[in-house]
Amino acid sequence: MTELTVSKVPFEDLLTRTRSGDSLAREELLRRCMERASRLVKEPKRKAMVEKIGARPSDISQDSLLKVFQHIDRFKGDTEGEFWGWLTRIVKNEATQTYRHSTRQQRDVMDTVPLDSKDALAVKARGPSPSQVTAHQEEWRRVLAAFSWLAEQQPDQHQALSMFYLDELPVKAIAESLGKTQKSVEGLMQRGSRALRSYMTEEPDEDGPLTPEVAAMRNEADAAYCRYLRRREAGEKVDVEAFVAKHPSCAEELRGMLQWMPRLRALDPSRNS
Secondary structure (H helix, E strand, O other): OOHHHHOOOOHHHHHHHHHOOOHHHHHHHHHHHHHHHHHHHOOHHHHHHHHHOOOOHHHHHHHHHHHHHHOHHHOOOOOHHHHHHHHHHHHHHHHHHHHHHHHHHHHHHHHOOOOOOHHHHOOOOOOOOHHHHHHHHHHHHHHHHHHHHHHHHOHHHHHHHHHHHHOOOOHHHHHHHHOOOHHHHHHHHHHHHHHHHHHHHOOOOOOOOOOHHHHHHHHHHHHHHHHHHHHHHOOOOOOHHHHHHOOHHHHHHHHHHHHHHHHHHHHOHHHHO
């Protein structure tokens, strides 16, 4: 089989030959994958996300292709549609993970103050400085904007979170008021809290099926979130950071789900005047 003829081979045959060790078939499959991955990375939403952190779309597509061909033995499908679906999930996951890693590094740098810096050596003022007041107001506006966005996008989730955190109603009372089961209310609050986390961290919503690892992590975070609600329901005062520390495998996701509504309440000027 020549390079000219291999370009005309049907996809399923190409995949079979690649699996059997045909080098020409593998090169042709790589060429087709490169074209598809390049188009996926250049889709407007994904391209904007990648460029926002200073990454190059070509780097994302190349890293994705490396994973595809490193783990091609894990692909159990036989059709062209199944293969492109698998490739698409890998590209989306690679773009999302690159974005998260970069933004996490940026936050770590911002949160790190050298011990010999002026900030570390300065004596704390008795009251907030003008810059601290401005930062407080700006954070309040950001959290409020996120909550207003949720009200427009998912009013049921917004209402459930508002009744629990701001009106301080128990889940049972919220369920009765909304005509739903307690489990349904917990689900609304889980999804609403995750949506707020994505909005505040500027992380994109993941399209399509989640990877098994991400799905397992989210399931664990959801279960922990429900335990948190039930402990609050029982009248217990739960320290968020201590609670999160007991769930290291989903700590970042869980912290993001738990922190923004209490933060909204704490920042509310009407409660601090």
